[in-house]
Amino acid sequence: MSARRTNLPVDARRIAEIVNGLARITEPDRPYTRRAFTPLFLEGRAFLEQCFKAAGLDTRIDAAGNLIGWRKGRKPALGTIMLGSHSDTVPEGGRFDGIAGVAAALEVARSLSDAGIELDHDLEIVDFLAEEVSIFGVSCVGSRCMAGLVPEAWLSRAHDELTLREGIVEAGGDPSRLPSSKRSDVKAFLELHIEQGPVLEAERLDIGVVTAISGITRIEIVVEGQADHAGTTPMGRRRDALVAASRLVLEIETLGFAHAAGEGHFAATVGEFEIEPNAANVVPSRARLLIDARAELRPQMEVFIAEVEVLAVRIAEETGVAITPPTLISDSHPTPGDPLVLATLEAACGRVGARHRLMASGAGHDTAWMGRITKAAMIFIPCRDGRSHAPDEWAENDDIALGAAVLFEAVRRLDGQLQEKK
Amino acid sequence: MSARRTNLPVDARRIAEIVNGLARITEPDRPYTRRAFTPLFLEGRAFLEQCFKAAGLDTRIDAAGNLIGWRKGRKPALGTIMLGSHSDTVPEGGRFDGIAGVAAALEVARSLSDAGIELDHDLEIVDFLAEEVSIFGVSCVGSRCMAGLVPEAWLSRAHDELTLREGIVEAGGDPSRLPSSKRSDVKAFLELHIEQGPVLEAERLDIGVVTAISGITRIEIVVEGQADHAGTTPMGRRRDALVAASRLVLEIETLGFAHAAGEGHFAATVGEFEIEPNAANVVPSRARLLIDARAELRPQMEVFIAEVEVLAVRIAEETGVAITPPTLISDSHPTPGDPLVLATLEAACGRVGARHRLMASGAGHDTAWMGRITKAAMIFIPCRDGRSHAPDEWAENDDIALGAAVLFEAVRRLDGQLQEKK
Numbered sequence: 001m002s003a004r005r006t007n008l009p010v011d012a013r014r015i016a017e018i019v020n021g022l023a024r025i026t027e028p029d030r031p032y033t034r035r036a037f038t039p040l041f042l043e044g045r046a047f048l049e050q051c052f053k054a055a056g057l058d059t060r061i062d063a064a065g066n067l068i069g070w071r072k073g074r075k076p077a078l079g080t081i082m083l084g085s086h087s088d089t090v091p092e093g094g095r096f097d098g099i100a101g102v103a104a105a106l107e108v109a110r111s112l113s114d115a116g117i118e119l120d121h122d123l124e125i126v127d128f129l130a131e132e133v134s135i136f137g138v139s140c141v142g143s144r145c146m147a148g149l150v151p152e153a154w155l156s157r158a159h160d161e162l163t164l165r166e167g168i169v170e171a172g173g174d175p176s177r178l179p180s181s182k183r184s185d186v187k188a189f190l191e192l193h194i195e196q197g198p199v200l201e202a203e204r205l206d207i208g209v210v211t212a213i214s215g216i217t218r219i220e221i222v223v224e225g226q227a228d229h230a231g232t233t234p235m236g237r238r239r240d241a242l243v244a245a246s247r248l249v250l251e252i253e254t255l256g257f258a259h260a261a262g263e264g265h266f267a268a269t270v271g272e273f274e275i276e277p278n279a280a281n282v283v284p285s286r287a288r289l290l291i292d293a294r295a296e297l298r299p300q301m302e303v304f305i306a307e308v309e310v311l312a313v314r315i316a317e318e319t320g321v322a323i324t325p326p327t328l329i330s331d332s333h334p335t336p337g338d339p340l341v342l343a344t345l346e347a348a349c350g351r352v353g354a355r356h357r358l359m360a361s362g363a364g365h366d367t368a369w370m371g372r373i374t375k376a377a378m379i380f381i382p383c384r385d386g387r388s389h390a391p392d393e394w395a396e397n398d399d400i401a402l403g404a405a406v407l408f409e410a411v412r413r414l415d416g417q418l419q420e421k422k
Numbered sequence: 423m424s425a426r427r428t429n430l431p432v433d434a435r436r437i438a439e440i441v442n443g444l445a446r447i448t449e450p451d452r453p454y455t456r457r458a459f460t461p462l463f464l465e466g467r468a469f470l471e472q473c474f475k476a477a478g479l480d481t482r483i484d485a486a487g488n489l490i491g492w493r494k495g496r497k498p499a500l501g502t503i504m505l506g507s508h509s510d511t512v513p514e515g516g517r518f519d520g521i522a523g524v525a526a527a528l529e530v531a532r533s534l535s536d537a538g539i540e541l542d543h544d545l546e547i548v549d550f551l552a553e554e555v556s557i558f559g560v561s562c563v564g565s566r567c568m569a570g571l572v573p574e575a576w577l578s579r580a581h582d583e584l585t586l587r588e589g590i591v592e593a594g595g596d597p598s599r600l601p602s603s604k605r606s607d608v609k610a611f612l613e614l615h616i617e618q619g620p621v622l623e624a625e626r627l628d629i630g631v632v633t634a635i636s637g638i639t640r641i642e643i644v645v646e647g648q649a650d651h652a653g654t655t656p657m658g659r660r661r662d663a664l665v666a667a668s669r670l671v672l673e674i675e676t677l678g679f680a681h682a683a684g685e686g687h688f689a690a691t692v693g694e695f696e697i698e699p700n701a702a703n704v705v706p707s708r709a710r711l712l713i714d715a716r717a718e719l720r721p722q723m724e725v726f727i728a729e730v731e732v733l734a735v736r737i738a739e740e741t742g743v744a745i746t747p748p749t750l751i752s753d754s755h756p757t758p759g760d761p762l763v764l765a766t767l768e769a770a771c772g773r774v775g776a777r778h779r780l781m782a783s784g785a786g787h788d789t790a791w792m793g794r795i796t797k798a799a800m801i802f803i804p805c806r807d808g809r810s811h812a813p814d815e816w817a818e819n820d821d822i823a824l825g826a827a828v829l830f831e832a833v834r835r836l837d838g839q840l841q842e843k844k
């Protein structure tokens with residue numbers, strides 16, 4: 001990909017400083033771990049806030065716990081153009097997922113100032129709270145709040161005696177004023193993110209302009225067998241929850257392969273899996289599975305959900321265990337990118353000389369929630385071997401900088417295109 | 423089974439007091455849980471020690487942390503006849519596994535005293551430390567120590583910053599003097615235990631005289647896949663540790679069924695199973711399985727171990743994950759009961775009118791370790807539906823009392839038979 005470019009309107013070294021600075025803030029024994037609602041996350045936030053301020057931005061934390069840097073425009077009545085992503089990680093995650101997008105967004109603001117460019121719109125740079133599945137089992141907390149789409153009940157979700165409500169307070173937010181975090185003044189939202197897949201690298205392209213974000217559906221299944229003595233209970237008299245759950249895992253994988261062979265992007269994963277009592281000499285009595293399924297095309301997801309329901313009934317019958325009807329823990333539909341923003345991003349790619357393609361996102365992103373309240377779209381940059389959510393996740397700094405240059409160009413163009421007053 | 427008998431030499435009500443007293447000492451939210459090396463276990467021990475003393479026994483805790491009640495004989499030079507079992511439970515276990523044996527053993531001592539019977543041999547009642555697989559991943563700690571068969575390295579095993587060495591100290595033992603817990607003066611050992619299987623109940627019998635205790639082999643398998651983003655990694659490019667581990671579970675069950683169809687008792691169970699990172703949107707990178715296999719016939723176990731090794735290689739090849747060569751965490755051979763003690767137990771059954779059969783034990787027991795240093799054997803009493811290691815484990819108190827009466831008779835006979843000086 002990117003040979004080093006020297007004619008970009010952005011400074012690649014400053015992007016690297018942000019990425020590397022955050023990489024140092026991790027659980028030392030399992031890099032890179034900086035989960036939302038942990039002290040390390042707040043340490044990363046403090047570092048970012050300093051960077052925002054050093055770039056000349058006014059900073060604040062909204063009621064939902066999103067960190068926002070603000071640059072005033074000449075015509076505030078036009079509303080806000082917003083750029084951003086997230087700084088939290090999964091356990092043993094990577095250095096670029098989310099972080100590259102925050103660093104690139106901040107670099108756009110700095111480069112505009114360095115070039116003496118004033119925008120008509122206010123510009124905001126945002127680090128959304130808890131984009132990854134957090135300790136509370138839910139994701140995209142900050143961007144969902146900004147779209148006014150966090151159910152009140154979520155605030156009472158608890159983990160280790162901490163509620164989400166308290167976690168937002170610790171992040172500097174104010175759950176009692178949560179509706180104030182919902183925005184109606186944002187006229188466009190842009191996000192840069194690593195692809196987290198192998199396509200751009202394989203095709204030697206610089207930028208993926210993301211036409212749609214796959215819907216994500218999480219389905220929980222609980223298997224109830226019977227605890228029995230592992231030494232004395234004859235093989236034929238058992239109701240082993242682990243054996244039944246293992247069959248579910250394999251059949252869910254088979255369904256995933258079948259749908260992936262279809263038209264749109266599709267993937268299915270059992271990412272969480274626990275058994276009880278998890279003791280050497282006891283036949284497992286209970287197993288819990290959490291399926292993560294992604295579909296670019298909603299009808300495909302609806303078929304998959306129905307198939308999983310049928311599968312649970314069949315395996316319960318065949319093995320003699322009880323299986324609860326699969327529960328939809330969350331179920332978001334695919335989100336198309338905004339046509340105007342997509343066209344602007346393609347034009348910006350042409351302007352900075354970035355080779356691009358259109359593609360769908362298999363991962364969920366904050367952009368999917370921002371798309372509910374504004375014209376939103378995102379771009380991908382390549383990452384090595386498609387690896388992500390793992391310590392060996394890697395993106396070339398020059399690729400991030402080229403993406404930041406695309407955002408820079410797109411922001412300037414949108415600033416001119418979006419002149420209708422709010 | 424047992425209609426209430428009024429002509430027994432033992433008092434069933436006193437047995438019920440012990441069983442019920444220990445049942446009250448449990449984690450309240452998950453009865454019946456009183457795991458070794460926890461405060462609740464020590465609380466149960468304190469209760470038992472009071473019961474031992476109330477029965478007129480001198481009490482002590484040996485270097486291995488075994489609680490021992492002692493009743494002096496007329497000819498101490500003849501050595502000791504020992505009765506006992508264990509008071510620790512598995513997580514969410516039952517009220518009778520081990521406990522019935524301790525209660526029955528204590529009742530034998532009390533009944534001898536009530537009847538004014540002096541024995542030639544010293545009599546000891548023992549509550550062995552940590553018969554169940556403990557938080558340190560090993561079982562039969564106390565009886566292995568008494569047989570001089572605990573490896574020094576085990577003492578350094580740790581769980582939540584506690585070592586086994588420290589756990590033994592907390593139980594009142596003294597690991598620095600561990601060799602002193604090895605016994606050479608025990609002339610016979612007897613244990614009563616619930617069957618933990620369905621045979622006696624189905625055949626309407628009172629007592630199983632246990633001819634052999636199955637060997638127990640624990641095999642650990644670690645699957646190393648690759649952590650990948652669950653949304654973006656194409657189905658065909660994954661190395662999902664959970665999918666590979668699920669195949670292992672199902673194939674191990676198939677092997678278990680095949681061996682169980684053979685001549686001796688055989689069972690195979692995956693009782694412990696964990697994955698990493700266990701996060702909803704990450705393809706699992708690692709899985710750990712612990713197999714518990716039981717065989718009455720050693721050659722069958724050796725075939726099974728070899729089959730598991732071949733299986734691990736094959737599934738690694740077929741799925742693309744790495745699977746470590748299966749590790750034998752523990753590997754005990756089957757233990758036959760002592761012929762003299764078995765004959766005495768059968769005669770005692772006849773004397774008290776207990777309908778009995780000969781049978782093998784699928785479960786491991788402290789008797790298997792005591793058999794290494796003395797003439798040892800055990801008896802089973804029926805339990806409901808063969809259920810054990812679960813809260814609904816149940817044995818009729820009168821059945822325990824009838825078993826205690828068999829032990830009472832057997833102890834009197836062995837006291838006369840074992841007159842060779844130590």
